[in-house]
Every structure is written in C-alpha cells, then in structure tokens.
Amino acid sequence: MEHQNISSEITYQHHIEDTEFKKRIRKTTILLSVITMIELAIGLTIYTMHKGEHPSALLVLMFKGMVCILTLAKAYYIVSVFMHLGDEIRNMIMTVVVPLMLFVWFIAAFLWDGNAFRTSRNRYDKFKMEKTMQHPIKQGDTTQHGFGG
C-alpha cells in the first residue's frame, strides 16, 4: 500500500481501498461505542456502590482505574484511525507523541502534590478535617505521608 510518487516530493495521500476503508471505520466506530457503553456501565456501577451501605474504597478505585484505561484505549483509536496518525511516517509520529510523554510526570507530580496538601492540612487543621469528614472517609489517610512526629 505504498503511495505513488506523483510530484516526486510529497505523496500527499495515503491511498486506501474504499471497501477496506469502510470496514476499518465501521470496526472503529463500533469499538468506540462499545467502550463508551462499558464506561457508562462502570459509571453506573460506581453510582450504585455509593448508594450502598459501605462502599469498598478499593473496589471503587479499581473501577475508576478501569474507566481511565478504557478512555486511553478510546483516545488511541481516535488518534490512530480517525486522525490517521498511525499511517504517518514513524519519525513524524514520534515528534508528536514523545513530547506528550511529559504528561506522565505532569499528572503524577500534580496529583501527588494535591494529595500531600490534603494530608498535611488534615494533620494541622483538625477543625477543618472534622468539618469535612463527618461521613466515614478512608481510614489512615492522615498518616500516609507523615512528617515524622
């Protein structure tokens, strides 16, 4: 499926057969819809768990993690099939994807920081903690990142 060199320089179009293209788009559309429906099902599961007496924090966290992974899968299919990034030259793909790796640090560092702020405030501002925690909140939160004391 190599491009025909018309202008000797840029072979603009990634030529795909009509039938092959239609099959690919149909498959991706169905895939995206199915993933979205699974996500919704998990969302409703979390909802019913929250309505229950003692929602297991670990199970809720696991479901949320699953939704995150499914979202990344959706993003992958949109970018690689709908946006045709998968059909580009590898070097070009890398110039777009490699800078996005910054997100790994970006997300981890900032969420960590937010959590650290919460734990230290809970440690030093007991009034606020009691005010916002009348409902059972995960035990041991305040001691996770101790300041040694």
Place this chain on the structure above:
Amino acid sequence: MATTAAATKTNWWNGGKSPFNVEYGKLMMWYFLMSDAFTFGAFLISYGTIRFSQNVWADPNVVFNAFPGAGHTNLPLAFVSVMTFILIISSVTMVLAVHAGHNNDKKGVMKWLAWTIVGGLAFLGCQAWEWHHLITGEHVVLMDNHLDVIGQTTRVNPWGQMVNPATVMNALQNTPHDALVKIVGSHHHEMTEVQLAALSDSQLKGMIDTAELHVRETGPVAFGGFFYGITGFHGFHVFSGVIINIIMLVMTSKDVFTNKGHYLMIEKAGLYWHFVDLVWVFVFLCFYLI
C-alpha cells in the same frame, strides 16, 4: 517501477524530499493540536490537583442526573452519554468527509461535512441546555446555619454532603422569608410565587416537609469554576470547529478544492474536529465518570 519502491527502502533523509512525507499545513496542525493538548491537559490536571486536595468532592451522579423533558427524574449519566455519542458520530461523519475528499468526490464531501456540522450544533445545543439547567436548577442547601436555594455558579454550588435531619430542622428556623418562599415554591407548583410570598413565615415552614428536602451543604468551591471553565473551553473548541467546517463547506461548494486538485484542507479541518472529540473523551472521564 522505480517509483513504487517499498516503504522500508525509501530513504527519507537523503534530501530532495520532505522527510515526514506530509504537507506543511497538516504537520503544523499536528503541532498545534499537541500544544492544545497541553493546554487542556493543564486545565484537567489543575482540576485533579484541587480535587485531590479536598476531603470531599461533588458526586457526578448527583450533579449530572437530569434529562431534558424528564423533570426531576433521577437519570445519572443519561444525558452526557447522548452528548458523547453525538460527538463520536460526528467524528465518524468527518472521517467520511475526509475520505470523500481523497476520492475528489465533491458531493460526498459536502454531504458528510453538512452532517458533521449538524452533529456539532447538536452537541452545542446539549451543552447549552446542561449549563442552563445547572445554573438555574434550584437546590436547597445549608448555608451559614440557615437554608437557601441555589444553583451551580463559579462561586457556589449545592453539591456538598447530605445534612442530617436535626440540623435541617434547626436551620429551617433561621431561614429568611424569600428563601422559604423558594423552597415551598419548588415543591408546591399549584401556588404562584406572589401567593406564597403573601404567607407568613410560620405558614411557609408548616408547608415544608424536611424529610423530603434532601438538603446538602455547599459543595467544593472550585467545582463550578473548573466545570464551566473546562467544558466552556471545550465548547468553544466545538464552536470554532463548527465555524471551520462551515467555511470548508462553503469553499467546497464554490469549487475551491476542485480547482486546486486536492482536498487537503478538509483533512486539516478534520484533524481539528477529531481533536475536539478526543478532548471530550477526557472531559467526560474527569467530570462525569470518576
């Protein structure tokens, strides 16, 4: 047959050709989208940071449980899934428009572009409804030891924790007249606000069944600002995408691309449109699902 050499044998970096084998405008669109991804990413991450710094956060299934025409029926996730599917489908129609462009099929491009525009407008309509519902939707909250009726704004929102009945009873005694009128009005639709306003405080209090009120505390302050800011910024992208698509439609109908001999412009507009869908996937995740 020299021109049909296998891809692995093409030496892109020998000079004389564009090493990425891609048109300038399209490459720059990719780099713009990458930078835009960082903008959206920064917004969503700041939202995450603040959320992680709080002991309680708004429950999306409480916030987003309404459906147009369904009144007060509790339908968590229903409307946003409609919005999500609208955007997925409009992304598919955009792919079809780009493909029609590859085949120099002017009619096909126009047909699928038109459908994409319809999808974009439908999404914007849904978002307008949702914002309107959140801003004007009235919820009883506990505020400074009295009850009040508020919607979600960037300053305050009614998505805190449930208040226990004893506190509600106590707060009801301190509730001013106009708030009482609003509370009663949201449950008794047979009387007008003027009629209710004429009643005395104790009459109004007698009409309120505290067990039915579902009083919450005010929610995390930052929630409204992040929600309107991020979904608004995304909505603005959808809006500009619709404008771009309309311009593409007009240009196609005026044979601009036919005369040029290629429909690469549609491809670039398509990239932007798919990106809008891509961002929604993450907004959907961060605000509605988790």
